[in-house]
Amino acid sequence: MFTSPYITKPVSVSEIMLKVMLALLPGIGFYVWYYGPAILVSITLASVTALATEAAMLKLRDRPVAPFLKDNSALLTAWLLALSIPPLAPWWLVVVGTLFAISISKHLYGGLGNNPFNPAMIGYAVLIISFPVQMTHWLTPHPVGHPELSFIEQLGYIFSGVLPRGLTLDAVTMATPLDTLKTQLHLGLSVGEIRDMPIYGRLAGKGSEMVATGFAIGGLYLLWNRIISWHLPIVYLGTLYATAGLFHVIDPAHYVTPLFHLFSGAAMIGAFFILTDPVTSPTTPRGKIIFAAGAGILTYLIRAFGGFPDGMAFATLLMNICVPLIDAYTQPKVFGKKAKGAQK
Amino acid sequence: MLTALLVMSILALVLGAGLGFSALKFKVEGNPLVGKIDAILPQTQCGQCGYPGCRPYATAIAEGEADINMCPPGGEEGIQKLAELLGVEAKPFGAGAAPKPKAVAFVDENNCIGCTLCLQACPVDAILGAAKQMHTIIASECTGCELCIAPCPVDCISMEPIAESVTTWKWQYPVYAFIPSTEATRR
Amino acid sequence: MRQLHRFHGGVHPPTNKTQSSETPIIASAMPSKLVIPLHQHVGNIARPVVSVGEHVLKGQVIGKADGRLSSAVHASTSGTIATIGYSKVAHPSGMDDLCVTLIPDGKDEWVANLGADYRELSHTDIRHRLRDAGVVGLGGAVFPSDMKLYGGKHQIKTLVLNGAECEPYITCDDRLMRERAAEILLGAEMMRDLLHAEEVVVGIEDNKPEALAAMQQAIVDGKHARMEAVAVPTVYPGGGAKQLIRVLTGIEVAAGVRSTEMGVQCFNVATAYSAYRAISYGEPMLSRVVTVTGNVERPQNYEVLLGTPVAELVAQAGLKSGTQGYIMGGPMMGFLLPSDQVGVVKATNCIIATAPTLFPAPAPTMPCIRCTRCAEVCPAELQPQELHWFAKAREFGKAQDYHLFDCIECGACSYVCPSNIPLVQYYRYAKSEIWARERDKTAADTARQRHEYRQFRLEREKQEKAEKLAQKERAALLAKQQADAAAATANTDEDAQARIQAAMARVQAQHDATQPRNTANLTPEQQAKIDEIEARRAHIQELAHPEADLDKHHEPPKE
Numbered sequence A: 001m002f003t004s005p006y007i008t009k010p011v012s013v014s015e016i017m018l019k020v021m022l023a024l025l026p027g028i029g030f031y032v033w034y035y036g037p038a039i040l041v042s043i044t045l046a047s048v049t050a051l052a053t054e055a056a057m058l059k060l061r062d063r064p065v066a067p068f069l070k071d072n073s074a075l076l077t078a079w080l081l082a083l084s085i086p087p088l089a090p091w092w093l094v095v096v097g098t099l100f101a102i103s104i105s106k107h108l109y110g111g112l113g114n115n116p117f118n119p120a121m122i123g124y125a126v127l128i129i130s131f132p133v134q135m136t137h138w139l140t141p142h143p144v145g146h147p148e149l150s151f152i153e154q155l156g157y158i159f160s161g162v163l164p165r166g167l168t169l170d171a172v173t174m175a176t177p178l179d180t181l182k183t184q185l186h187l188g189l190s191v192g193e194i195r196d197m198p199i200y201g202r203l204a205g206k207g208s209e210m211v212a213t214g215f216a217i218g219g220l221y222l223l224w225n226r227i228i229s230w231h232l233p234i235v236y237l238g239t240l241y242a243t244a245g246l247f248h249v250i251d252p253a254h255y256v257t258p259l260f261h262l263f264s265g266a267a268m269i270g271a272f273f274i275l276t277d278p279v280t281s282p283t284t285p286r287g288k289i290i291f292a293a294g295a296g297i298l299t300y301l302i303r304a305f306g307g308f309p310d311g312m313a314f315a316t317l318l319m320n321i322c323v324p325l326i327d328a329y330t331q332p333k334v335f336g337k338k339a340k341g342a343q344k
Numbered sequence B: 001m002l003t004a005l006l007v008m009s010i011l012a013l014v015l016g017a018g019l020g021f022s023a024l025k026f027k028v029e030g031n032p033l034v035g036k037i038d039a040i041l042p043q044t045q046c047g048q049c050g051y052p053g054c055r056p057y058a059t060a061i062a063e064g065e066a067d068i069n070m071c072p073p074g075g076e077e078g079i080q081k082l083a084e085l086l087g088v089e090a091k092p093f094g095a096g097a098a099p100k101p102k103a104v105a106f107v108d109e110n111n112c113i114g115c116t117l118c119l120q121a122c123p124v125d126a127i128l129g130a131a132k133q134m135h136t137i138i139a140s141e142c143t144g145c146e147l148c149i150a151p152c153p154v155d156c157i158s159m160e161p162i163a164e165s166v167t168t169w170k171w172q173y174p175v176y177a178f179i180p181s182t183e184a185t186r187r
Numbered sequence C: 001m002r003q004l005h006r007f008h009g010g011v012h013p014p015t016n017k018t019q020s021s022e023t024p025i026i027a028s029a030m031p032s033k034l035v036i037p038l039h040q041h042v043g044n045i046a047r048p049v050v051s052v053g054e055h056v057l058k059g060q061v062i063g064k065a066d067g068r069l070s071s072a073v074h075a076s077t078s079g080t081i082a083t084i085g086y087s088k089v090a091h092p093s094g095m096d097d098l099c100v101t102l103i104p105d106g107k108d109e110w111v112a113n114l115g116a117d118y119r120e121l122s123h124t125d126i127r128h129r130l131r132d133a134g135v136v137g138l139g140g141a142v143f144p145s146d147m148k149l150y151g152g153k154h155q156i157k158t159l160v161l162n163g164a165e166c167e168p169y170i171t172c173d174d175r176l177m178r179e180r181a182a183e184i185l186l187g188a189e190m191m192r193d194l195l196h197a198e199e200v201v202v203g204i205e206d207n208k209p210e211a212l213a214a215m216q217q218a219i220v221d222g223k224h225a226r227m228e229a230v231a232v233p234t235v236y237p238g239g240g241a242k243q244l245i246r247v248l249t250g251i252e253v254a255a256g257v258r259s260t261e262m263g264v265q266c267f268n269v270a271t272a273y274s275a276y277r278a279i280s281y282g283e284p285m286l287s288r289v290v291t292v293t294g295n296v297e298r299p300q301n302y303e304v305l306l307g308t309p310v311a312e313l314v315a316q317a318g319l320k321s322g323t324q325g326y327i328m329g330g331p332m333m334g335f336l337l338p339s340d341q342v343g344v345v346k347a348t349n350c351i352i353a354t355a356p357t358l359f360p361a362p363a364p365t366m367p368c369i370r371c372t373r374c375a376e377v378c379p380a381e382l383q384p385q386e387l388h389w390f391a392k393a394r395e396f397g398k399a400q401d402y403h404l405f406d407c408i409e410c411g412a413c414s415y416v417c418p419s420n421i422p423l424v425q426y427y428r429y430a431k432s433e434i435w436a437r438e439r440d441k442t443a444a445d446t447a448r449q450r451h452e453y454r455q456f457r458l459e460r461e462k463q464e465k466a467e468k469l470a471q472k473e474r475a476a477l478l479a480k481q482q483a484d485a486a487a488a489t490a491n492t493d494e495d496a497q498a499r500i501q502a503a504m505a506r507v508q509a510q511h512d513a514t515q516p517r518n519t520a521n522l523t524p525e526q527q528a529k530i531d532e533i534e535a536r537r538a539h540i541q542e543l544a545h546p547e548a549d550l551d552k553h554h555e556p557p558k559e
């Protein structure tokens, strides 16, 4: 016998996850346009690995497989991970990352709803620490005008590591715009000189700025549909903008414009798709604001002063640790107990 | 180096002084542990623990003489709470000490001869009556300790289990069918 | 125009009201038997005052209100008492409770009843009449109305009449307002008089324009001053008393606080109607309007005699095949009836015949993904996901810290949860566990103090005995000495004096020996101990019978 309420709103976890994946499509579209279809291969690889790992882990943990496979959460993790590693990555890089994300950082912590850290970001962090070389070779977007690889050639590299005769990896890939910025600043160039380099477009890196725009469009769709609350993305982007703006105003020769930061690296996808993972973000409105602001500042600090070119992943993970604490200290006042002098 | 040492020792001194001061200031009279343990015990006063009532048992636990698994009326939950309070492992009941469902004593008023023996045995004065008069049990005060049963010369006292009623009924812990059976049985 | 306020959250489930709202209320047919529970209200169960085989008249008291918080129960029609015993009642537990079964004689013969103009009655008299008429809150809480009609020392500004009826499917108040608006308002006038309230505001959700119009018209026709009927936005649970008060007055009544303390009191429209009938016509609560809907041919509102078996009621609406059970109340807060033989009670506002087509089995429950959709809709502004977590882990203390007892069990959180977690059931479970523990603790405290007192009494008796013995010995010794002395110094002046003294000493000794009874001659420690025990006893008594038992949701103190 089940108890009231006897009616429920027809929403499900799988539907929510599906909508989030749908929202990733514009970004993926731009991705394919600028970098070629290699990313689709990574996404497929990651998806298959994720589903297989999820099923195996559920079996091991003696949980029903079907309902959890259908919840789409593993797929979403796979997509996010694939989108954050270089498109022309060898196949095993994708597989190892996904395997780690699903098995260790999700299921060992208790599966859906219980993982304290964002699985996709754990996968990314593990990869960038273990395989820094492979993780920093990004395909050059076609507007930059390097030799381009056909789909077959891309496939060839992904699965066998062989490039067409006469081409080296360095010829078809480049460091990310954020990475380049960092190294060149180290070499003593000023921001203005760096920005004149051919890989940069109007806002940030050529190509990558459009991909970020794609993710922003998807994010707005999610906001519009109330799949995610406004607190996380808006506060995150706002804080990142403000922090970057502050440094830029103080010293424009060394600190790039705030817009550059918003449209570089994982900032957009992070704001709308990674920070907003409900499982690993705070539940209270005030908590969300603190969490997002913290992540924004950390992202900037890591980008500007840390050892890694992008700080999104580490900022997210660092803030993930604080979530229980943030939640505990930001419990809102309940109905009728807001006024001063109300009892207890 | 020297400054570090100095700082550390000053810190240690200050902290130590603070601790000592608070120990004096917040000193608690008596042994509060006994009271805390007693607060967990069900106060049935049945003596099944081998002590003449709950407080003596609490004292014995506090002094480390008794184990925490001797009080059947407290149930598993009682052991759990005691274990939590004392920071020790919970353990199952010793042999022969299993909890029973709650009950109250009932005097068969036709057979009672009014000998007052049960009255003297009741640890909570829950029996009403005077010499040569029929005795009754105030059900709401009866703790179900069963101490009055043995003394009665005509065996007219019995224990009636307390049935759940609409007012004492509890909602069940939600169980949903879909968790596989192995999981459900493991709990 | 009245300034309306908002409350946090809320949901918009499909209302499903039009099926039953468009036809007038009709009287339900006389059933073959009436099963009338004696506990249809909050408070003590009514004491049965009839015997098996007795013939009773319609409106005759069969259960007397027992104690301060209780309400009377009456024979809904004339007939013979068949049994008085335990049988299934309309309660989520599915357990048996004391019921009177009445076989109607078909004559529907009234007991002599006296109506009166409430203006000519004293307030106390009106309250007594309401209590004897068994008038309780008909919105579902079934709290005895007489107890709510004391302003006490608080100045009541607003009397809120609740005609919001936010639960899906239910239309009984809607129909009542459309058809009997004048009498509802007369009842409201009486309540206003009892509470010395300044204004009366009727809140009606804006999906019931006809009811709103009828009430507004009745206010004009009846020339009621300082009374208005206001449309409030349709949002579930807008008909919760606290939510409606918030919307209409802006006042938030916290859990465990009586709304009168904040100058508001709230009654259901049907309660106002019944209260009016009870006083003006002397008609006790014998029937109520019940919406019969769901899997039936002709969804419809019926005026139903209390005690009518549900099966006989739904049969009149044409039960469709495939019916699997009956929900009493709405789909959001109601419960499945344990049997179709239970009698309709004062709390029965709606019976929904369920079928898998209407109420499909819930989808599998998934783990909470902390999406906070539940927190977004919670009208009590709680964090349902945290409460669920604590209840699930049986961390009741934490659950109370997170305001478990502020939850009104509206079900909005379960309704939106994408993981289909039976959240409300977790809260109900945790609440009843906490209550049970509270009962155990009170019982243990009482037992402790009784035991302590007994120990103390035994100890003192022992001491007294020993003292008595010692005194006797002393007295004997003294007497002997004096006798010796008297013998030695006979015939002197001192002799006479000594004899007098000896006699006085004897008297004194005797006095001492008989005097010390219970509490005389206590050592200071003993006195202190008695005081301590007495203080604890008083405290426990307070705990056991708190003033706040008037409040259904009052929260037990935390351990």
Ligand code: SF4
Residues within 6 Å of the ligand: B041, B042, B043, B044, B045, B046, B047, B048, B049, B050, B051, B052, B053, B054, B055, B057, B070, B071, B072, B073, B074
């Ligand atoms: S066994 Fe009986 S006397 Fe001993 S602690 Fe438990 S309830 Fe008290």
Ligand code: SF4
Residues within 6 Å of the ligand: B107, B111, B112, B113, B114, B115, B116, B117, B118, B119, B129, B134, B135, B151, B152, B153, B154, B155, B156, B157
């Ligand atoms: S011991 Fe038995 S016979 Fe004696 S007073 Fe008690 S109940 Fe009656």
Ligand code: SF4
Residues within 6 Å of the ligand: C367, C368, C369, C370, C371, C372, C373, C374, C375, C384, C385, C388, C413, C416, C417, C418, C419, C420, C421, C423
């Ligand atoms: S709506 Fe359900 S899944 Fe979402 S936070 Fe609340 S309980 Fe968890």
Ligand code: SF4
Residues within 6 Å of the ligand: C374, C377, C378, C379, C380, C381, C382, C384, C406, C407, C408, C409, C410, C411, C412, C413, C414, C423, C424, C427
């Ligand atoms: S049932 Fe309780 S927790 Fe859930 S929405 Fe209603 S008040 Fe909030």
